[in-house]
Amino acid sequence: MSDITLKQRRTIRPGRIFLYLLLLLLTCAMILPFVWMLSSSLKLNKDVFTFPMQWIPENPRWANFSDIWQRIPLLTFVFNTIKLSVIVTVLQVVTSSFAAYAFAKLRFKGRNALFLGYVATIAVPWQTYMVPQFIMMRQFGLNNSHLAIICLQAFSAFGVFMMRQFYMGIPDDLCEAARIDGLTEYGIWARIMVPLSKPAVSTLVIFTFVNTWNDFLGPQIYLIRTELKTIQIGLRMLISQYTSEYGLIMAASVVTLIPILVIFLSLQKYFVQGVATAGLKG
């Protein structure tokens, strides 16, 4: 017996070393661009491209991080992005979970047809109808306003679909019992469905938030005035205006990555669960 384990251990070892080497190499490939970004954000423009590279700058230039707030209205961009992401996420989660309850637990005329309509549009790329959508928004007087981004992001069919799938897994008996106890449908939604669907809600919250935060084409179409811009297109503006301010661009990049990094690290579990379930169910 001990012979066998000894033998196994011996045969496994080179494989193990190779495995860890591979993982190390991989980590380098994934992380080095970020390290380079951080390191360059503390350098003078002329030092960014020196070779061999100086990973830890000798005289870190912290001024880059104070300069960017003056060069572009970065604070406004951050505020705009937070505002849009929060409003869109709240609207999306509340309205989809509300609608999903009716689709999953209530009977009414046209339920299946309506739900089919929702599902069918998930497959339609937004780029197909972004032009007529823009014309419509302009008719409503919404172009060059945050309301346009909110309207186009907040009512996605995907949220309804995802929440409905989750609610289908909650037994009908639970709702029935609550009805007998005298809860209204709104009460059942608020007191039973919402607390039970925390995992689905957190997944939807994260995905909506990150999608809105990182959206590029939507803001590029609708937010022309500088004071309306989000971080993404604001940063893009900085890059086009100050092409060779390498240190500054990297400092701004670091600043815009920090909120996402914090959210990601604290909610990583839900991210992974969300991708896995959404992926498996298709």
Added chain:
Amino acid sequence: MVILSLYRKEAPAISKKTRDHLIAYSFIAPNFIGFAVFTLAPLCFALALSLMKWDSANPIEFVGFDNYIRLTSDKQFLRALSNTAVYTVGVVPVTLICSLGLAILLNKPTKGRGFFRTVTFFPYVASLVSLAAVWNFVFNPSRGPVNALLNFVTGIPFEQLPRWGASRDWAMFTVILFSVWKNMGYYMVIYLAGLQGINPELYEAASLDGANARQKFRHVTLPQLAPTTFFVMIMLVISSFKVYDIFLNLFGGNENQLNDFTRVIVYQIYNTAFRIWDFGYASSMAIVLFIIVLTVTLVQFRGQRKFDA
């Protein structure tokens, strides 16, 4: 009298049903109104618009299929179409293989597995504009660290090293590399879920039959993962055809413009609609994109049925 009492008896029953329906509609309404106005309506409008000529200054004019006929000889659009196709053909298999490899690697019980997963997933959620900015600096042909290192290791002078995003020959390679690097973590997570769904008894049975690691991979892992692979592939194809922001941020330069070697379908739609203000023509391009994505989705439906059966 009889009629009246009948009516009275039934009246509450009908109103209860109506009330239930009304309650149900009240749940749907907040989302549905937004959805109908901002998604359904423009969607229907898109098809009609593709048959019109409209620059928003002159009155709308119905032109039938003229826009589509114009597309067939539009060199820029055809170029965008073929660039997008080349990008798709490059990105899909490479991402697929890398994410599967990563998933298998990170499914093994190793120390710091959670850390490795975090590291590979992070670029997927990180903002594209910042990542593209770093990428452009790192791959800067004359000064970036990648070419500096290549020059240092191989001794090849800078002029003969690849010019990456700045050259015709290497642009597509650069963007594919970037896209794989940014997105493989996402598909890795889907693959990890697939791997964890494989019944361990299958591996035990294979071991009893004397299968080695490679044979187990070929005859257990791969076939068991076929539905996942199929799903990942479809998702990748669809998202590759919709690509825009990666190209714009890597190659857009100061003017946010793409050239013949880097233009893609969505850029062409954006440019035609929001720079040239040719709404009808842009919509006909959008419908072409829609038809491509629809075809892929239909293939997925048929395939899914095959796997589910």
